[in-house]
Each structure stands twice: as structure tokens, then as C-alpha cells.
Amino acid sequence: MTIYLVRHGETADNASRTLQFPHTPLSERGQQQATRVAARLATVGAGAILASDFVRAAQTAEAIASATGLAITWEPLLQERHFGELRGRRYSDLDFDPMADDYAPPGGEDWPAFDARVARAFDAVIAAREAIDRPLIVVSHGLALRRMLRNHLLRPDGIAVPDDLLNTAVTICEADRPWRTRLIGCVR
Numbered sequence: 001m002t003i004y005l006v007r008h009g010e011t012a013d014n015a016s017r018t019l020q021f022p023h024t025p026l027s028e029r030g031q032q033q034a035t036r037v038a039a040r041l042a043t044v045g046a047g048a049i050l051a052s053d054f055v056r057a058a059q060t061a062e063a064i065a066s067a068t069g070l071a072i073t074w075e076p077l078l079q080e081r082h083f084g085e086l087r088g089r090r091y092s093d094l095d096f097d098p099m100a101d102d103y104a105p106p107g108g109e110d111w112p113a114f115d116a117r118v119a120r121a122f123d124a125v126i127a128a129r130e131a132i133d134r135p136l137i138v139v140s141h142g143l144a145l146r147r148m149l150r151n152h153l154l155r156p157d158g159i160a161v162p163d164d165l166l167n168t169a170v171t172i173c174e175a176d177r178p179w180r181t182r183l184i185g186c187v188r
Contacts, residue, residue: 001175002135002182003125004041005145008052008060009033010167017091019083019098022054030167034060037168038067040188046070047134050125052078052141060168061139070137073128077121080141084108118147129175136175145171154180 009030013020051061053074084107104110129136169185
């Protein structure tokens with residue numbers, strides 16, 4: 001059995017490198033990406049879709065649901081890191097690195113809180129896959145998926161967590177302990 005981890009399609013804020021709000025929708029390009037990843041996943045024999053309820057992930061999951069006929073279960077634990085007062089600001093306008101290990105965004109999540117939430121999200125992913133005994137498609141966000149890769153999934157020797165997962169990148173992992181990855185960040 002497998003788990004397909006999918007990053008949402010592109011948004012205008014992704015393109016402009018802006019820290020996003022939950023209600024940010026897919027751009028036209030992101031909608032096209034969602035359609036393509038949906039076609040790619042339509043034949044994998046999945047039994048369910050688990051997705052973040054942020055609009056961009058929801059729209060991507062809905063495209064996959066349309067192509068597969070599967071129902072979507074919304075999982076708020078799969079949401080992107082909460083950047084609080086930084087939401088809506090471009091990286092280029094900041095004079096610091098909002099991704100620094102010791103940075104806690106005002107009104108948002110620091111890394112320990114985010115990592116704890118991602119751990120609970122990963123537990124929810126495993127439970128959802130076990131409940132259907134078929135492959136599971138998970139739609140989430142770049143940072144959340146990268147933290148899953150870093151903290152919960154085994155990668156082949158010498159393979160690091162990518163600095164970025166492109167929009168609609170697919171990561172495939174085994175659904176049984178020790179949760180090994182077979183493919184990381186593929187956008188074919």
C-alpha cells in the first residue's frame with residue numbers, strides 16, 4: 001500500500017513569493033496543474049483523499065476528487081504553517097528570514113508548535129490510510145510536507161529533504177512502518 005503526498009497547485013502568492021492567507025485560491029496555472037495531477041492520480045487505485053481545508057489545497061483536492069470519484073476528508077492539521085502577522089507580506093520585503101530555526105512569527109506558529117502539529121497530522125494520515133486498506137492521497141502544503149519528509153519518513157541514503165517542493169509535486173511513500181519514500185517531489 002502507498003500514500004501519495006501532493007502539494008497544492010500554484011497561487012498568485014506562490015508566484016510572487018508572498019506568505020499566504022488561508023483563503024488564497026489557485027491561479028489559472030495552479031488550476032491547470034491541479035487538473036494534470038488529478039489525471040496522474042486517477043489510476044492509482046486510491047481509496048480516499050485527505051486534505052488541508054485551506055482554499056488552495058481544497059481546490060487541488062477537489063480536482064483529484066473529480067477525476068477519481070473519491071470523497072474528500074478535510075483535515076485542519078494538514079494546514080500550512082501559520083505565519084501570523086507576516087501573512088500577505090512578500091519575502092523580498094522582509095529584512096530577516098521567516099524560515100530561520102529560531103524565528104517565531106508574531107501571532108503565528110514557531111517551529112516546535114508547527115512540528116508538533118505536523119506530527120499529529122502524520123498520525124492522522126496513517127490512521128486514514130489504515131482505515132481504507134487502499135492507497136491514500138493526501139493534499140497539503142510545501143512546508144507541512146517537507147516537515148513530514150524530514151521528521152517522519154525515511155528517505156533513500158544520501159537523499160536530503162528538498163529545499164522546496166514544487167506545486168503539485170507528488171511524493172510516494174510506503175504506508176507501513178518505517179514509512180519509506182519511493183519518490184520525492186515529482187512533477188511529471
